[in-house]
Amino acid sequence: MLEFINEFFTDSLFIPHGHCYLWKPGLVWLNILSDSLIALAYYSIPISLMYFVHKRKDLPFKGIMLLFGAFIVSCGTTHLMEIWTLWHPTYWLSGSLKAITALISVYTASVLVPIIPQALALPSPTQLEASNAELKAALQNLENTQSQLIQTEKLSSMGQLVSGIAYEINNPINFIYGNIHFAKEYVENLLVLLALYKEHYPHPPSTIQAYIQEVDINFLQEDLEKILSSIKIGAGRIRELILSLRKFSRLDEAEIKKVDIHQSIDSTLLLLQNRLKKQERYPEIEIVKEYGNLPKISCYPKQLNQVFMNILTNAVDALEESLVNQENIKESSSIGLTKPKIYIHTEILNNEQVRVRIANNGYGMVEEVRQKVFDPFFTTKPITSGTGLGLSISRQIIDKHGGQIECISSPLKGTEFIIRLPIQITFCKINILQTLP
Numbered sequence: 001m002l003e004f005i006n007e008f009f010t011d012s013l014f015i016p017h018g019h020c021y022l023w024k025p026g027l028v029w030l031n032i033l034s035d036s037l038i039a040l041a042y043y044s045i046p047i048s049l050m051y052f053v054h055k056r057k058d059l060p061f062k063g064i065m066l067l068f069g070a071f072i073v074s075c076g077t078t079h080l081m082e083i084w085t086l087w088h089p090t091y092w093l094s095g096s097l098k099a100i101t102a103l104i105s106v107y108t109a110s111v112l113v114p115i116i117p118q119a120l121a122l123p124s125p126t127q128l129e130a131s132n133a134e135l136k137a138a139l140q141n142l143e144n145t146q147s148q149l150i151q152t153e154k155l156s157s158m159g160q161l162v163s164g165i166a167y168e169i170n171n172p173i174n175f176i177y178g179n180i181h182f183a184k185e186y187v188e189n190l191l192v193l194l195a196l197y198k199e200h201y202p203h204p205p206s207t208i209q210a211y212i213q214e215v216d217i218n219f220l221q222e223d224l225e226k227i228l229s230s231i232k233i234g235a236g237r238i239r240e241l242i243l244s245l246r247k248f249s250r251l252d253e254a255e256i257k258k259v260d261i262h263q264s265i266d267s268t269l270l271l272l273q274n275r276l277k278k279q280e281r282y283p284e285i286e287i288v289k290e291y292g293n294l295p296k297i298s299c300y301p302k303q304l305n306q307v308f309m310n311i312l313t314n315a316v317d318a319l320e321e322s323l324v325n326q327e328n329i330k331e332s333s334s335i336g337l338t339k340p341k342i343y344i345h346t347e348i349l350n351n352e353q354v355r356v357r358i359a360n361n362g363y364g365m366v367e368e369v370r371q372k373v374f375d376p377f378f379t380t381k382p383i384t385s386g387t388g389l390g391l392s393i394s395r396q397i398i399d400k401h402g403g404q405i406e407c408i409s410s411p412l413k414g415t416e417f418i419i420r421l422p423i424q425i426t427f428c429k430i431n432i433l434q435t436l437p
């Protein structure tokens with residue numbers, strides 16, 4: 001045994017491998033270099049494999065990877081041994097190393113065979129890419145539905161609030177408006193009676209005389225008439241506003257209706273009036289209307305009102321922002337926004353469609369913004385004032401009415417939204433529309 005071990009490591013029994021090459025330097029170097037490079041490459045591969053296994057914790061078949069590593073290391077070592085035996089003929093040692101390599105290789109090969117079907121069952125990168133795309137589409141769908149739900153919720157709570165308030169105020173204001181006429185008539189009668197008293201009793205007792213002076217009866221007569229007229233105008237205004245609110249919310253009109261678009265735009269403008277008039281920081285926003293001769297169109301009025309509201313609110317926001325920017329950079333002459341304006345133009349196109357153009361003379365948008373305005377959740381406004389849903393929902397509403405909406409805008413040139421709507425919605429579109437919020 002001792003003899004065998006001695007023989008195993010001794011290098012005096014055999015002729016070094018270099019003799020076979022007749023110690024020709026070229027041949028020796030060729031073998032040394034080739035074996036060294038092969039060994040170097042064989043050692044580096046397991047390092048990369050180990051690094052890969054270490055980084056990819058989720059990697060399947062880790063064991064086989066490690067076996068590959070061991071197999072390659074042992075192959076590399078046999079090549080180093082080839083260099084060693086050029087001078088040191090320890091062929092028993094070299095043969096044993098080969099035997100170990102053979103064992104590892106055979107074991108690796110036998111383990112690999114049953115793994116192949118399992119490996120084939122793993123999804124390929126193309127399949128993963130396809131599932132990824134499917135998931136992305138599903139996510140996009142989910143986001144759209146979510147945005148619709150948010151807007152529906154917003155719309156329905158706003159609609160309920162508006163119609164609730166409108167309903168509550170409607171009765172008392174009608175009562176005031178209806179009776180103001182009689183109140184005015186009665187007051188006039190009393191004033192006539194007072195005049196008659198004055199004529200027939202020119203010298204009333206001193207108490208009455210004193211009271212007439214105290215209340216300044218002449219001023220009172222004059223002012224009372226003015227006050228009654230103001231009350232009538234004010235009550236009329238509130239009545240108009242309530243009417244607009246009801247027209248705007250039109251909660252009772254969840255069905256398709258023939259609608260006068262101009263009436264929809266006007267009632268929306270009336271609701272926005274507070275933002276259009278002169279403010280402390282902004283001049284009045286002028287509305288330039290160029291209404292064509294339009295027939296009524298069939299649509300869901302509540303939803304169409306929402307579209308006009310979104311576009312007009314955006315126009316007012318844009319004008320206010322432009323005015324603030326202009327003030328900040330003091331270059332009023334550059335776009336001459338001394339008079340902020342919103343232009344509303346309507347016309348009929350080939351007896352089948354109506355076209356509504358709503359433009360404003362604000363700063364406009366850069367191209368990157370213009371391309372995204374209809375994307376859900378895209379907003380350039382502070383988080384508290386914009387959700388970025390207004391235009392995406394508007395486009396959905398217009399699409400589902402069978403119409404189109406587009407945005408034309410460029411910096412310093414203002415912004416225009418162009419809406420085309422069919423005068424008559426076709427039956428299949430009505431069905432789709434019924435699924436809308």
Ligand SMILES: Nc1ncnc2c1ncn2[C@@H]1O[C@H](COP(=O)(O)OP(=O)(O)OP(=O)(O)O)[C@@H](O)[C@H]1O
Nearest residue numbers: 314315318373379380381386387388389390391415
């Ligand atoms: N008339 C306009 N002029 C300039 N920019 C506009 C105009 N209309 C829309 N935009 C831009 O398009 C973006 C998206 O508009 P959108 O109405 O969808 O959302 P928002 O107004 O930001 O928020 P909200 O959901 O409250 O309406 C706005 O943030 C704004 O940057």
Ligand SMILES: [Mg+2]
Nearest residue numbers: 310314390391
């Ligand atoms: Mg908006």
